[in-house]
Amino acid sequence: MNAHLAEAAKAASIPRDGTPRISVRGIRKSFGSIQALRGVDLDLWAGECLGIVGDNAAGKSTFTKILAGTYIPDEGSIELDGKGVRYSGPAEARNNGVEMVYQDLSLCDTIDVAGNLYLGRELRRGPFLDKAAMQDGARAMLKRLEVRIPNVAAKVAQLSGGQRQSIAIARSASFGPRVLILDEPTSALAVAEVEAVLALIMRLKAEGVAVILITHRLQDLFRVCDRIAVMYEGTKVAERAMDKTNLEEIVRLIVGEGHHT
Amino acid sequence: MTLYTERQQGSRLQDFLEANAHVLSIALFLVACCAFFTVLNDVFLSPGNLLNLLRQAAPTLIVAVAMTFVITTGGIDLSVGSIIALVNAVAAILLRDGWDWPIVSVLMIVLGALIGTFQGYFIAYQRIPAFIVTLAGLSAIRGVALVLTGGFSILIPPSLFLTLGRGTLLGIPLPALLGLVVAVVGYVVLTSTVYGRRVCAVGANTEAARRVGMPAKRILLSVYVWSGGAAALAALVIAARLGSGSSNAAVGMELDVIAAVVLGGTSLAGGRGTMLGTVLGALTISVIGNGLILAHIDAFYTQIVTGSIILIAIWLNMRIFDRGGGKR
Incomplete structure (x- = not known):
């Protein structure tokens, strides 16, 4: 079975020229006795959007959290623009230009909108927060993403689910990322906001950002992704341009029927 | 053509009231307490009593400022009363043995901060709940003080040191001025510095703080350093006021301090702290203690009344001011 999976994965890989923006090999990760990832390889080039799909518990979130430095893999290597990297935590990944929008958003409810957008990279004057500059910057960031939040001094706890999600996306997209990972970024968004996120992905691609998109909305994948990787039980089982x-083939790949034929 | 209009932004005043509901309510409660005790005994409002009240409130206030940082991270420090007792006793021993008071003062604050570092290490890096670590500290640290003093009170020889607790500047007691300075510094640090923002972020969502690259563990440890140091400062003030050091100093003071912080509106769940509320809370606790004495209520009843008032105040605060306000 394992050999079969590996073979399928190899056959599905699509060769491409140049050094990949991010290249991972043989990523393995276990939580106790559960093998969350059983050796995942992936290449992603600048200006490309890769969709990752798979059933629940296929390992999508674990895999992307490893890319973002939140989890440390048990085995495997990560290269950024051809240079091997080992993260000891998310701060290092962020410094290397790898940004992630987490499914649980990672916002601080009791801090205002501007503070959350600048969380971890606060504008400062000496040891003091430069609140006015952060509020101006926050307004500009939100305007660029066409997010309507009238008061950037409002606490995040007062906002709707969609607004919160928009803030998490704006935070990771606004500081010149090289790789942007979006884990279910549109699940709580309304129609116009989804359109804005998809437009943002296209814009970031044009700027040369490598984007990884995890979503259950398969129709979105066809609009912004160049490639799609299908995960199943902790492995990458297929890759398609x-x-x-x-749609039918992807659905078949996700539920696991495609590999047995 | 259909007109798309933007939702109007709510009034600034309403936003302000909602954001500061807790502080406003504790301010009202403090005024009400003062009025009540004035009616019972008009000595309460005399300048002499008020200055005395400020002098006695100062140690609670100093520790409460640091405790606000601790509770804002979602933690708690139960050991502050015991740290006060230990520092109080050690300071008295050193002063009795002829050490210079400035050296003793600096050493004692370092001692408090070291105890805080020790406890903070177990809380932040070994992930033992703060409640457990500082409960162990509460017991063990006062134990050390008892061993050192043998349970006896130690007299501090007269020196300039005593003015720290007894002196006045422009008619205002020095401890009160010291408390004010600590509170102002705490206010600025909590609301306006990068460090204060990090403390809030760690308290609101530790994992989010870690993911954006904040040194979450170091921040968590640091707040216990402040609470230990502040407890030591409070201990010096108490020792100087009483002119003696004792292992029985500040029994139960951690509860007064925590009550002051929570009364002020700092959330025990973490993420939201208010220094102004803490100052008002500390004053309220002191006013209640002072007022009950002036009202000639039996000292044995004071604890019962204090506990009841705290429960009622916080209950009212949550029922009245959280309705329709913020979600937490």
């Missing part, structure tokens, strides 16, 4: 596949 978006223009050479269709």
